[in-house]
Amino acid sequence: MFSTLFSIYSRKSLKALIRKSVTLLEFYTNERLINHGNALHCHLIKMGLSSQKYIAVKLLIMYLDSRKSFEIDQMLKEFNGFNLVVQNCLITANLQWGNVIDACRLFDEMPERNEVSWTSLISGLLKHGNVNEAMVYFERNPFSNVFTWTATINGLVQNRLSFQAMRLCKKMLQSGVLPNDITFTTIIRACVELSDLGLGKSVLCLIVKAGFENNVCVSNSLVTLFLRLGEIDSARKTFDRMEEKDVVSWTTILDMYVEMGDLREARRMFDEMPERNEVTWSAIIARFSQSGNAEEAVKLFQQMVRHSFKPNVSCYSSVIRALATLEALQAGMNIHAHILKIGMEINVFVGSSLIDLYCKCGNTKDGRLVFDEIPEKNVVCWNSMVSGYGFNAQLEKATELFNQIPHKNNISWNSLIAGHLGIENFNEALQVFDEMILSGEQPNKSTFSSILKTCASLASLERGKYAHTKALKLGFQHDIFVGTALVDMYAKSGSIESSRKIFKRMPTKNEVVWTAMIQGLSENGFAEESLRLFEEMEKKSSIAPNELILLSVLFACSHCGLVDKGLSYFNSMEKVYGIRPNERHYTSVVDMLSRSGRLFEAEEFIKSMPLEPEANAWAALLSGCKTFGNETLAGRVAEKLSGIVETKPGGYVLLSNIYASEGRWEDVMSTRNLMNQKGIKKSGGCSWIELRNQVHLFYSQDETHTQSNEIYWVLQLFNSEIQSHLT
């Protein structure tokens, strides 16, 4: 492993060996590869180099960073007392561990302090959010140089206090301290944070005046500034004008294409880049993974390894995310094993992706093991586990864990709501939403998307309207997810006019919202309008019809009696739209033919089907037979249907309903008995009413409502009242 080290050593170039060791130790610390760090430490001891000043400091930092107390003590002994450098390291470590008071005490007790001590303390305090304390020390700092100024300005930017950062920068210029390239990159970031293009341009003037316009870092920051503020042309021009470009410049511009949604161009650029490093690989893998292109992300990861690049933490978390999307459990487990083998600490990013992977593959137990192993969990880890339980219908565990989250955010709430929605616990989903509002947590677009879906499932117009008002107040009405959910909710709740209005006002329309509107119109009896909208979509948008849209189109044709039009759409499904019809499309055609009395054709159509027909297809034909009085065919179809129900439990319900509609009560009873014998449970008929913002559900033969007794008592009272009026 350390062959390069030895070869350098054999050349007796001690300086190079020290430099290389320092670089390696820094890498192992940053990447949390403590096993590797330990191994290197052993080699350095053998070579008698572990006490060398620069190396010892890096070793100490590595152990402090990973909180290895035994090794820390050993290292402190090596130093033979506490010098300034060690003290500075200890202050930084204490700040990292959140021991602000200890860090300040150590600093205050130091007999002498250099400018590094001051800068470390101030920037460390800022890094960990202790802005006020940092500013007190900043005022006391006797060293007024560009390092301290820049570190403090940077700390303020990191704390999202960019306005204060810019004010401090002005003070620095007034005090006569000249900014350097790092100061400029820092204040450009502040401009990005403030979304202030004008300010950015003023900074650009300063950069030119100070002669930093050809500095690679500064130029890279400018490219990012223009990109983030939507000035794509300026970003590209700045990039093209750069005399010297490095791997960061290329990675930044690569990201530009991804953000513009042009993954192909991004890929082309990536393939042609003169230089790549692990961050470039990490960026492209992450971007493909985020854009839902998981397979490509995994391929890129394999390619990266083949090119002998060492994947870093970011790469691992991105590729695991991609594998979770693909539900590739085995591959994910291999990567997990590999990470453990190389001794990479499971940090929050890798940990959260791993939890997600295991849970998406149905293995919440292993997900939980990973969760329990993460030493310092952040809210994302908690949310991943809550949503993992929710995804696997383990709502009790999800709720239990949710209640333990130390600092919840809106995604925590959304995860629990989504869990309830997933198992159709609609009332609970609404209840969690109410609690979320009461807790003061701000719902976001995802919250509304889920809640509106819940309202749509309950056909609860009142709750839906309430959610709509809240979404309007927060300005989410133009969001595509919220808009789609609103169109669907109003359509499902029977308020199709509201759906129409929202659909019309939506600035951008995607496939899903077109589907919702076409389906909504079709299902609300506006068949002709639905077909007109479908034709409009074909003409005016670039959206290709999908399975669901075509099903709605067939449904609409069936309900307007446009049989030939419907048949022509059905026949063009595969040829024109490239969609293979499924059972539901076939059933829709059978329904269409049966409703118009083309019974023989319908029967022939079923016989010619390449797929096993749904019981519903036969039922549709049977219903046609009854409408048009074709008893011979009805007999044949009923026989067929009773044959099908043997294999498909859903068919029993259908059959018993058909018997019931014909008044054949004995047959109904025998079908029901058969169902009981076979242990088939029919999902009970369910009705509901909405009272004072609460939806009350009632199931047939199942008195689970909490006030069931009272309700039945009142019902009986009404019945006797009615009876007394009748007699």
Add this chain to the structure above:
DNA sequence: TTAGGGTTAG
């Protein structure tokens, strides 16, 4: 003291 990349919900 600095520029580019990472995890969760819809």
